[in-house]
Amino acid sequence: MNDTEIIEKAKALLGDAILEASNPALRRIFLTVDPKDLVRTVEVLKKELGFAYVATISGLDSGENFEIIYHFGKPSSQLNLRTRVPKSNPHIESICAVIPGAILYERELQDMFGLVVDLIPDSRRLVLPDDWPAGNYPLRKDWKYERPVEKIPGGKS
Amino acid sequence: MKFTVPIGPQHPALKEPISLRMTLDGEIIRDADIRLGYNHRGLEKLAEEKTWLQNIYLTERICGICSHSHTTCFTQGAEKLLEVEPPRRGLYVRFLIAELERVHSHLLWLGVAGHEAGFDTFFMYTWRDREVVMDILEILSGNRVHYSINTLGGVRRDVDELQKKKVLDSLDVLRQRSEYYFKIGATEPSFVARIAGVGRLSKEDAVALCAVGPTARASDIPQDVRKDDPYGVYAEVPFEVCTADTGDVLGRVVVRVKELMQSYNIIEFLLKNLPDGPIAVRSPRRAKPNEVVSRYEAPRGENIHYIKSNGSDKPERLKVRAPTLANYPATVAMLKNGYIADIPLIFAAIDPCVCCAERAVALVDGRSGQENVVLMSELRKQAQERWKKAPLKKDAVWPF
Amino acid sequence: MLEKVVRWSRKKSPWILHLNSGACNACDIEVVAALTPRFDVERLGVLLKATPRHADVIISTGPVTRQIKDRIIRIYEQTPDPKFVIAVGACAMSGCVYRGAYNIMGGLDQVIPVNIYVPGCPARPDAILDGVVKLLGTL
Numbered sequence: 001m002n003d004t005e006i007i008e009k010a011k012a013l014l015g016d017a018i019l020e021a022s023n024p025a026l027r028r029i030f031l032t033v034d035p036k037d038l039v040r041t042v043e044v045l046k047k048e049l050g051f052a053y054v055a056t057i058s059g060l061d062s063g064e065n066f067e068i069i070y071h072f073g074k075p076s077s078q079l080n081l082r083t084r085v086p087k088s089n090p091h092i093e094s095i096c097a098v099i100p101g102a103i104l105y106e107r108e109l110q111d112m113f114g115l116v117v118d119l120i121p122d123s124r125r126l127v128l129p130d131d132w133p134a135g136n137y138p139l140r141k142d143w144k145y146e147r148p149v150e151k152i153p154g155g156k157s
Numbered sequence: 158m159k160f161t162v163p164i165g166p167q168h169p170a171l172k173e174p175i176s177l178r179m180t181l182d183g184e185i186i187r188d189a190d191i192r193l194g195y196n197h198r199g200l201e202k203l204a205e206e207k208t209w210l211q212n213i214y215l216t217e218r219i220c221g222i223c224s225h226s227h228t229t230c231f232t233q234g235a236e237k238l239l240e241v242e243p244p245r246r247g248l249y250v251r252f253l254i255a256e257l258e259r260v261h262s263h264l265l266w267l268g269v270a271g272h273e274a275g276f277d278t279f280f281m282y283t284w285r286d287r288e289v290v291m292d293i294l295e296i297l298s299g300n301r302v303h304y305s306i307n308t309l310g311g312v313r314r315d316v317d318e319l320q321k322k323k324v325l326d327s328l329d330v331l332r333q334r335s336e337y338y339f340k341i342g343a344t345e346p347s348f349v350a351r352i353a354g355v356g357r358l359s360k361e362d363a364v365a366l367c368a369v370g371p372t373a374r375a376s377d378i379p380q381d382v383r384k385d386d387p388y389g390v391y392a393e394v395p396f397e398v399c400t401a402d403t404g405d406v407l408g409r410v411v412v413r414v415k416e417l418m419q420s421y422n423i424i425e426f427l428l429k430n431l432p433d434g435p436i437a438v439r440s441p442r443r444a445k446p447n448e449v450v451s452r453y454e455a456p457r458g459e460n461i462h463y464i465k466s467n468g469s470d471k472p473e474r475l476k477v478r479a480p481t482l483a484n485y486p487a488t489v490a491m492l493k494n495g496y497i498a499d500i501p502l503i504f505a506a507i508d509p510c511v512c513c514a515e516r517a518v519a520l521v522d523g524r525s526g527q528e529n530v531v532l533m534s535e536l537r538k539q540a541q542e543r544w545k546k547a548p549l550k551k552d553a554v555w556p557f
Numbered sequence: 558m559l560e561k562v563v564r565w566s567r568k569k570s571p572w573i574l575h576l577n578s579g580a581c582n583a584c585d586i587e588v589v590a591a592l593t594p595r596f597d598v599e600r601l602g603v604l605l606k607a608t609p610r611h612a613d614v615i616i617s618t619g620p621v622t623r624q625i626k627d628r629i630i631r632i633y634e635q636t637p638d639p640k641f642v643i644a645v646g647a648c649a650m651s652g653c654v655y656r657g658a659y660n661i662m663g664g665l666d667q668v669i670p671v672n673i674y675v676p677g678c679p680a681r682p683d684a685i686l687d688g689v690v691k692l693l694g695t696l
Contacts, residue, residue, distance in 0.1 A: 025237075027386055028450060052364055052365075053364070053367050053380075054367050055367075055452075055459065055461045055478065055483075056461055056463070056476065056478035056483075058463045058474070058476040059476075060465065060474050061474075069463065071450060071461060071463065073385070073386075073452075073459075074385075075380070075384075075385040076385060076386075078386060078450065078452070080450060099365070099367065100365050100366055100486070101365060101366040101367030101368075101483075101486055101487075102367070103486060104482060104485060104486065105478075112201075126193055127193055127197040128197065128660075129197075129622070129623045129624035129660070130624065131623070132623075138199065138202055138659055139201060139202060145202075145657075145659040147657060150663050150667060151667070152666075153666050153670070153671075196579045196580075196622065197579075197622060197624070197660050198579060198620065198622060198655050198658055198660055198661055199655070199658035199659045199660045199661065200655075200658070202658065202659060203654075203655065203657065203658050206657075214654060215654050218581045218583075218653065218654050218655075218678075219581060220581050220582060221580075221581045221582035221583025221584070221585070221586055221679060222582055222583070222586060224581075224583070265586070281593060281594055284590065284593040284594075285593060285594045285595065287590075288590075288593070288595045301587075301679075301681065302583040302586065302587070302679050303583060303678060303679065
């Protein structure tokens with residue numbers, strides 16, 4: 001199936017759930033859905049369209065929303081599913097019930113952005129150190145870091 | 158009762174620090190848990206403050222063994238955002254270095270697998286041949302690791318006739334030696350018996366847990382970005398996707414060996430059909446607001462970069478997912494119901510790179526709740542003792 | 558008299574411990590490549606040991622991340638005296654490209670005292686051998 005066929009079939013199966021669809025380059029499809037339709041869309045993508053492989057999940061801080069993009073892949077095509085979550089209520093549902101391999105990427109979203117993933121099977125910290133002060137989410141745009149002054153052994157300081 | 162053993166970050170052999178906690182029942186592992194973060198360097202935040210050209214040097218240092226794969230993936234994406242198209246000769250040189258990197262990475266891995274299985278002679282032989290590849294890379298690019306041959310719009314150095322001849326001669330030497338080793342490895346019953354049946358991963362598990370690279374290909378899934386989503390020159394170069402159907406460490410060795418032979422063929426094709434022309438074009442400094450997803454087949458699996466630009470000369474967001482991270486859930490599934498003595502071998506089989514490093518294993522005894530820290534080297538010694546006494550599996554067949 | 562024998566044996570056969578504190582692996586591969594038949598550091602009597610309790614020299618690569626800082630200090634204290642530390646690579650000297658990141662403390666000398674610095678990104682195996690020999694010369 002080439003790209004236009006995939007988009008048409010997705011629109012036929014999901015109807016209004018797809019807010020936008022675009023195909024900017026060969027084998028790159030971008031779809032946008034609402035957070036409430038997310039798990040249903042992922043199930044349809046896995047069972048009817050054959051996208052059972054999640055490459056990664058990227059988070060973006062765009063002003064007053066968080067954008068979360070799920071990158072799927074299958075032979076001969078690659079699809080990216082985008083949803084937007086407001087910063088005032090950063091909750092999103094987990095897709096681990098449908099695709100168990102997405103667990104590590106969702107844990108990283110929780111660490112880096114402070115998003116809360118509901119129904120996640122395992123919500124421990126992934127990459128930040130154990131003594132990291134809580135409430136600091138490094139990849140948010142408004143988080144700045146003050147470097148402590150280094151002591152140079154044998155130098156003037 | 159369950160015994161949990163923590164394996165801490167310092168370990169004598171190669172690899173980087175990660176921490177594992179295994180729950181045991183006697184000698185069999187019931188559950189495993191991985192703690193990453195020892196190697197987290199905050200790269201995605203740093204990348205937002207550097208320009209496109211500086212980011213090429215930053216992404217190169219994500220990993221030392223597959224450094225060219227990260228720069229090529231990033232440069233491909235950045236070139237799409239900046240709307241430049243590199244010339245064909247530049248693309249051929251770029252992917253020539255990429256295949257040479259695949260050869261060196263697989264030879265390195267074969268040595269490590271031999272070392273973990275107790276076959277140290279194999280380790281020394283393959284690393285001696287790896288030096289031949291490092292010499293070629295030094296002649297072509299100036300450095301043994303971190304070649305930094307990519308730039309926005311093409312490559313920085315050209316290949317002339319003398320270098321071409323030297324590479325083709327070394328390729329003959331490498332081919333001959335590789336075939337000799339694989340004949341020895343295939344007919345050496347103790348080596349094959351040690352690694353057959355260890356770390357089994359079924360096809361359904363591999364699909365559900367999103368495994369990539371040779372780990373997935375050894376479970377009979379023909380997934381290779383060079384064929385699924387051809388980038389660069391791979392649409393014109395003839396090669397095959399290598400799979401095996403046993404799903405254990407033996408299958409992974411077979412897949413990597415087959416890929417080595419395919420890479421030699423690709424390198425020869427690229428050198429013999431090198432087109433003429435310039436090697437780079439000028440590229441603008443700023444990119445229009447857009448987003449791009451760039452995929453690349455690194456020696457360990459699929460490497461994916463997501464880049465978003467906002468009209469200035471720095472990226473707005475760079476997201477990197479290295480292939481080893483995708484193989485971690487599959488590793489946990491492989492470790493369950495395995496023996497402690499097989500831990501080093503199973504870990505080496507996924508070819509750990511970025512997030513993997515030294516590990517000390519802490520074994521927690523399920524029965525008494527006592528903790529006991531064991532070094533990986535001691536585990537390896539136990540592994541070697543165990544296979545010396547194990548019966549010879551005379552019916553293990555090399556599916557080559 | 559015993560002093561002289563002890564000093565001679567230390568100089569002739571240092572045992573090393575290889576520590577990776579969050580590096581990109583390039584320097585580590587070069588350290589291991591120093592053991593392979595092309596460069597062969599074992600002819601100088603150097604042996605790669607598994608545990609800090611047996612080691613004389615700690616060879617460390619990589620910038621120090623926040624998570625591994627306590628572990629490095631613990632390993633340094635577990636190594637018996639006299640001990641020497643070699644910092645290999647530009648990352649262990651000052652942080653290389655990662656300076657300024659939120660999880661990096663800087664070079665190795667922010668955490669433990671260092672005797673020899675070997676520059677390079679990555680440092681070639683010949684340079685690492687040269688560093689080890691210079692260290693032995695100061696004993």
